Amino acid sequence: MRKLTYKKSGVDIEKAGLFKKGIKTLVRKSFSKEVLKDIGGFGSFFRFPKEKYKEPILVSSSDGVGTKLKIAVLADKHDTVGIDAVAMNVNDILCVGAQPLFFLDYIASGKLRPQVMLEVVRGINQGCIQAGCSLIGGETAEMPGMYQEGEYDIAGFCVGALERKDIIDGSRIEVDDVVIGLESNGIHSNGYSLVRKVFSQKELKRMSGELLKPTRIYVKPVLSLLHITHYTLHNSIKGIAHITGGAFYDKIARILPKNVNVRLNKSSWPVPPIFRLMQRKGNIEDREMYHTFNMGVGMVLIVEPDAAPAIISKLAAQKLKAWVIGEIIKGKKEVEIV
Numbered sequence: 001m002r003k004l005t006y007k008k009s010g011v012d013i014e015k016a017g018l019f020k021k022g023i024k025t026l027v028r029k030s031f032s033k034e035v036l037k038d039i040g041g042f043g044s045f046f047r048f049p050k051e052k053y054k055e056p057i058l059v060s061s062s063d064g065v066g067t068k069l070k071i072a073v074l075a076d077k078h079d080t081v082g083i084d085a086v087a088m089n090v091n092d093i094l095c096v097g098a099q100p101l102f103f104l105d106y107i108a109s110g111k112l113r114p115q116v117m118l119e120v121v122r123g124i125n126q127g128c129i130q131a132g133c134s135l136i137g138g139e140t141a142e143m144p145g146m147y148q149e150g151e152y153d154i155a156g157f158c159v160g161a162l163e164r165k166d167i168i169d170g171s172r173i174e175v176d177d178v179v180i181g182l183e184s185n186g187i188h189s190n191g192y193s194l195v196r197k198v199f200s201q202k203e204l205k206r207m208s209g210e211l212l213k214p215t216r217i218y219v220k221p222v223l224s225l226l227h228i229t230h231y232t233l234h235n236s237i238k239g240i241a242h243i244t245g246g247a248f249y250d251k252i253a254r255i256l257p258k259n260v261n262v263r264l265n266k267s268s269w270p271v272p273p274i275f276r277l278m279q280r281k282g283n284i285e286d287r288e289m290y291h292t293f294n295m296g297v298g299m300v301l302i303v304e305p306d307a308a309p310a311i312i313s314k315l316a317a318q319k320l321k322a323w324v325i326g327e328i329i330k331g332k333k334e335v336e337i338v
Contacts, residue, residue, distance in 0.1 A: 023118065026121065027121070027125055027135050029125060032133075032134045035047075044137035046102050046136055053163055056163065057161065058160070058161055059159070060157070062155065062157045062158075063088040064155035065081050065155075066190070066193075067193050067196060068081060068187075068189050068211075069151070069152065071192070071208055071211050073150050074204055074205050074208070075205050081214075082119075082122065082124035083127035083217070085105060085127065085155065087127060087215035087216065088156070088244065089157065090103070090133065090219050091215070091217065091218055091244075093158060094219050094223070094240065095168070096168050096169060097240070099160050100133035101133055101134070103124070103133050103156055105124050105139075106138060106153075106154070106155045107139070107152060108147070109142060109153075111142065111149070130219070132220060168226075168239065169239075169255070172238040172239075173260060173302050174238075175329060175330055176305060177305065178305045179325050180301040180311060180322050180325065181325040181326075182221075182299040183321040184272075186210060186272065188215040188243075190244045192211075194282070197282065198284075210274055211274075218298065218320075221315055221320045222240070222299070224314070225301075225314060233307055233310060236304040236311075237311075238304070240255070240300070243294040247294060247295070248291070248295075249337075259332070260328050260329065260330060261332065262326055263338060264325055264335065264337045264338070266295075268323055269325050271296045272295075275296065287337075290337050297325065
């Protein structure tokens with residue numbers, strides 16, 4: 001009788017161990033001084049920097065990259081999707097004003113391909129460096145039969161912190177405040193099931209350079225606004241929304257008080273050509289586009305009107321374009337796009 005082993009069933013523990021050992025040097029590049037131990041143990045150690053806070057609140061998020069990974073596999077290009085995994089998490093906790101502290105990843109595949117996984121982890125580590133947080137651990141799972149050949153999935157988890165008094169929850173938003181849109185880096189990581197319906201496999205592969213642009217990480221430029229202490233600018237930012245699934249209609253409405261609406265002027269910012277191409281080719285209605293895609297605006301800030309010029313100027317100094325794209329009016333927690 002043939003003797004079975006775990007390796008013969010499709011899981012190569014030795015290969016996985018060598019991969020994890022090999023990425024230790026890479027991952028250390030994202031470590032802050034609060035990281036107490038290398039990756040690879042049963043748990044990850046991070047010393048909370050309590051000296052920086054008087055009344056700290058922890059904020060967490062968990063998210064993945066979605067079917068954008070299908071295009072990465074099709075194009076055999078894996079160096080940017082790790083940045084997406086980080087961005088989807090750190091941009092979310094940024095919406096309440098939190099500074100990301102550390103990040104953990106989960107990568108699953110049918111068969112471990114070390115070179116591909118190395119590219120993915122390199123992207124995750126780069127995303128953490130961009131966000132100013134530490135990649136302190138994760139899991140690489142080999143699961144034969146769960147994924148088609150060459151496919152894999154990525155998810156992430158991050159923890160951040162902020163002072164209780166500095167929580168941004170939208171409750172101070174009022175009529176006459178304005179909406180500032182921050183430029184996106186393309187499609188980011190939402191709507192790819194529709195993208196894959198619009199374009200053929202051949203087109204997806206040919207356009208992969210555009211379609212695989214990583215989600216922009218807004219942490220450092222936005223926190224630079226929130227951490228200004230000699231000027232009241234940080235107090236003027238009343239709401240932040242990450243334009244992901246549900247896009248403008250769902251994500252901005254989430255942070256509004258019950259007695260106001262947002263009115264956006266869609267002609268107030270330039271929409272990148274990729275979105276217009278998808279709309280024409282797929283015969284997609286305007287509302288569907290603005291309910292699915294970021295249309296060139298990856299994050300919005302709702303601010304006091306007098307502060308808008310200074311905020312846009314300070315973002316421009318960090319090479320991040322921004323525009324006043326709307327205003328707050330009386331209403332019932334809805335988003336209007338005109």
